[in-house]
Amino acid sequence: MIQDPAQAPPVVAPPARSLEAVRPAVRAGLAALQAVVVGKDAQVRRAFAALLAGGHVLLEDLPGVGKTTLAKGLSRILGGSFQRVQGTNDLLPSDLLGVHLWDAKDQAFRFQPGPIFCQVLLLDELNRIGPKTQSAMLEAMVEGQVTLDRSTHRLPDPFFVIATQNPMDHAGTFPLPESQLDRFSCSLHLGYPNREAERRILKGEAGSDRLDALRPALDLDGWRQARAAVRTVRVSDAVMDYAERMVDRIRTGGGFCSTRAVKHWLGLAQAEAWLEGRDFITPDDLQATLADTMAHRGSLDDRRLNRAERREQLARLLKDLPVGWTG
The missing domain is CATH 1.10.8.80 (Magnesium chelatase subunit I, C-Terminal domain)
Incomplete structure (x- = not known):
């Protein structure tokens, strides 16, 4: 069962006391993530910029090059909730958005939120998802809300999507329409790490083995403050x-x-x-x-x-x- 984000325990992080304190904290978080996703400083920084700008990121790459590590690392630096959805051709819109369930005790329908109700959502292999379910993401990525059965539900703020896409010549893929691609502020390609970075990953000095060392750079109010500063x-x-x-x-x-x-x-x-x-x-x-x-x-x-x-x-x-x- 998906936990209601409103019921999730609060993340403990130092509050942002002033705008002058926000930027150094964000930079420190960026440096910490670059020490985990090694050899990809430019791509990590661009993903950070997309997060600060209120956008979403499309990763086009082969499996096993650090896409999930980057997504999980961003969620830990952000300090919010993280959900991962594996793309399959039988995934339904309700599997992402949630459903209204009948509550016999209250004699009313109760909304059960789907995995989209989180701060960082990783959509793995987005182009394996059928067009109908792909379209379920359009409203969420632009307006930060989900409309279901004539009811509108706000998504957490900040809300950040990282999606991965397989090469189009792979079996079982659906082309992403321009309306879907246009929701992503940028596309990134990680590629294979260089020899030095790969050795650090293999020795456990970087990569997914080091995710537990990451801590929130700011509380969620601080991130909202950083986003507001970027817009100025x-x-x-x-x-x-x-x-x-x-x-x-x-x-x-x-x-x-x-x-x-x-x-x-x-x-x-x-x-x-x-x-x-x-x-x-x-x-x-x-x-x-x-x-x-x-x-x-x-x-x-x-x-x-x-x-x-x-x-x-x-x-x-x-x-x-x-x-x-x-x-």
Whole structure:
């Protein structure tokens, strides 16, 4: 039986006393997680940025390279509840969202929440889930709520989804529609660890064996405060002009780039700037986050493009489009 998050024991963590204390605590949590998911500092930082920006992460990778370790580590640093759902083609929407059960004692239907009611949700092998159940995630990932049998239930705040996707040539997979992919603020590829990192994992000095050493960096109120601070990072008109010119170039080139995608891009750039200690974003922040934000959204002209080729296209766009404030 899924435990009601409202009945879960409170997480003990130091309260955030001031905004000045929040950022060092978040940085310390990031460093602690990077010491567990070794050799993948850039990917861990980007997942952290997505968490701070209020987005969700899609991991496209082979089994056994640390995806679950990253998800569990984030939940421990966050200090919230964690649920893992294994994707299968017979998974039903109620298996994710929950159901209304008849309570004979009260003579009324009672809502039994599903695993989606948690702070960090790992959807393993998302593209093995059928389209009907995939669509059950759309409202939750954007609006932070679940509507079931004409009743609306709020999800915990913060709510963070990490999903994994198998290569599309694997048997038993369903393609993710653009509406689903567009809910993810970024896609990440962990890949195999380097030799030094893999040796540390094999010796038990890093990886899943070290998850128990992680502690919450902040209480949940502190994380909400950090998210609010990220949203205050300034985006100047000049930087916004550069972002809009890049978006125009992507769209005229046949790429899919929704307004939601642009908001995700700016949010990740704001989170990266905030982690650096700045209250404004620069073109460098936008350039650093472009590929991770746009690669999984693909091209409307050629659906056969894989993610690596898409990233190469985006890298060429960055080189071709000047940062200059006019043009």
